[in-house]
Amino acid sequence: GYMVNYGEVGVVAGPSSEPCPTTARTGLKMKFANAEETLNCTVEVLSREPPLPLPDGHCTGEQLYFTGLNISYPDGDRLVFGARGTVVGPSKDEPGLAVYFPGNKEPINIGLEFLTLDDPTDDAVEPSAARLRARRALAARKGAQDRMAGASRAEGEAEAERRQRLADELLEAEAEAKSKAAGTPRAQEGKKKRTKKP
Numbered sequence: 001g002y003m004v005n006y007g008e009v010g011v012v013a014g015p016s017s018e019p020c021p022t023t024a025r026t027g028l029k030m031k032f033a034n035a036e037e038t039l040n041c042t043v044e045v046l047s048r049e050p051p052l053p054l055p056d057g058h059c060t061g062e063q064l065y066f067t068g069l070n071i072s073y074p075d076g077d078r079l080v081f082g083a084r085g086t087v088v089g090p091s092k093d094e095p096g097l098a099v100y101f102p103g104n105k106e107p108i109n110i111g112l113e114f115l116t117l118d119d120p121t122d123d124a125v126e127p128s129a130a131r132l133r134a135r136r137a138l139a140a141r142k143g144a145q146d147r148m149a150g151a152s153r154a155e156g157e158a159e160a161e162r163r164q165r166l167a168d169e170l171l172e173a174e175a176e177a178k179s180k181a182a183g184t185p186r187a188q189e190g191k192k193k194r195t196k197k198p
Contacts, residue, residue, distance in 0.1 A: 002032070002034065002035040002036070002037075002039065003100070004030075004032055004035070004039065004041075004086065004127035005060045005061070005088065005089075006051060006054070006060045006089030006098075007050060007051050007060065008032055008058065008089060008092070009032075009033075010030040010031055010032040010033075010039075010041075011031045012020075012028050012029070012030060012031075013028075013029045013030060013031045013038045014028070014029045014038075015027075015028060016028055016029050016041070016042075017029060017040060017041035018040060025042050025043075025044075026042075027040060027041050027042035027043050027046070028040075028041055028043065028046065029138060030046070031043075042077065052090075054087070054090055054097060055090070055095055055096070055097070055112060056090070056112055058087055058097055059087065060087055060088060060089060061086060061087065062086070062087040062117065063084055063085070063086060063087075063117075064084070064085060064086075064087060064097070064099060064115040064117060065082060065083065065084050065085075065100070065116050065117070065118065065120055066080065066081060066082065066083045066084075066101070066110065066114060066115065067082075067086065067114050067115065067116055067120045068081065068110075068114040069081065073108075075105060075106075076105070077101075077104040077105055077106060077108065078101075078103070079101070079108060079110075081121075082119065082120050082121040083101050083119065084119075085099035085100055085102075085108075086099065086100050086101075087099055088100050088107045089107070091109035091110065091111070092109055093109045094109070094111050095111065095112060095183055096109060096110050096111040096112050096114075097109075097110060097112065097115060097135065098110075099115070123195055137196070139143065
């Protein structure tokens with residue numbers, strides 16, 4: 001079937017003839033210039049205004065290579081290191097792109113750090129800029145996670161110190177209160193009576 005490009009302009013031809021198979025919602029029947037037949041589209045993927053540009057200056061139809069680890073999905077779709085795919089739009093999950101790879105059923109959302117214009121399997125690419133880019137991105141993520149973990153530990157230690165200070169203050173206040181109670185006239189009198197000899 002025809003794959004509509006991100007930002008492609010179409011004309012409303014009427015209400016959709018059938019609901020979306022995944023959401024069961026109805027939408028509009030659209031006619032696109034390069035499509036032989038009208039297509040059913042949900043209103044969530046349609047807009048009267050032009051869409052935002054793709055990140056990092058990328059565009060639909062651009063050919064990019066995948067530089068991440070091999071992944072297999074439950075529906076049979078796969079991502080393989082060095083595979084070349086076509087940009088079809090923005091990623092839905094994170095700053096990145098939706099890329100269609102030959103043999104897959106659907107486009108896959110991929111972060112920008114795992115995409116490159118250079119073939120990562122080509123030995124002529126120095127020194128595999130794609131892998132370098134992916135390693136830097138992974139290192140940055142790990143660094144951020146380490147900083148968050150360090151901050152959590154520091155907050156935990158500060159809270160423990162605060163609780164200890166509070167406990168010390170309460171003990172000190174209790175000891176002071178007992179000391180004051182022991183110094184009252186009635187307490188002194190009782191003390192004298194107990195120590196008085198017959």
